[in-house]
């Protein structure tokens with residue numbers, strides 16, 4: 265098979281990474297996606313970095329066995345904890361894209377001087393956004409806040425209602441975020457509440473998430489390496505390491521349509 269006609273692998277701790285997969289599919293409809301959601305281990309946001317590295321390496325191996333030309337680490341927690349080790353092990357076998365660098369690049373270009381980052385505990389504790397932003401924009405002030413309630417809240421469908429309003433009031437009203445010019449939504453799930461967050465700030469703060477910027481980064485890497493698909497694609501595949509009907513239902517939230525999930529017992 266021509267190397268360009270191989271699929272793109274995308275993985276996440278669960279189904280939240282479908283926000284990224286959806287952005288990639290919209291921008292590159294001719295590409296085939298093989299998605300892996302590690303629903304047996306989600307959430308990653310409260311796991312140790314060592315555990316996330318172990319899971320990520322095994323998932324990447326699975327995606328390489330599916331002959332993926334590129335692996336997109338759609339999960340912010342996995343991008344923070346495991347990206348370097350993924351490159352160490354597998355960079356010679358596929359292209360790798362994470363969700364942190366494209367977002368940092370975008371914000372670095374914008375000229376903001378004081379920015380906020382909200383994400384899971386794993387992502388915030390890794391310090392990756394502050395480190396990368398400070399490398400790119402010397403002197404930038406980065407205000408980081410772990411917002412662990414948001415992902416389960418969104419997954420349970422509490423969006424655009426009294427509960428999400430109250431949780432957002434508490435988090436976004438945290439004094440550590442005072443005076444920010446921009447807020448980075450550094451979690452797969454947060455694009456779903458982006459309109460609420462924008463409404464909360466009433467235009468005073470620019471909001472960035474890692475869906476479209478990641479899709480653009482994917483297209484650029486494939487273009488630069490001559491690996492954009494040439495032939496008609498087979499159907500996408502969506503695998504999960506644990507299956508429940510409710511996971512399948514939740515795909516509608518994150519992907520905009522209900523998907524058929526295939527159970528693959530990676531940990532059995």
Ligand code: DGL
Nearest residue numbers: 277307308309340341452
């Ligand atoms: N996918 C995770 C992230 O972007 C959020 C959900 C989880 O904690 O597993 O950090």
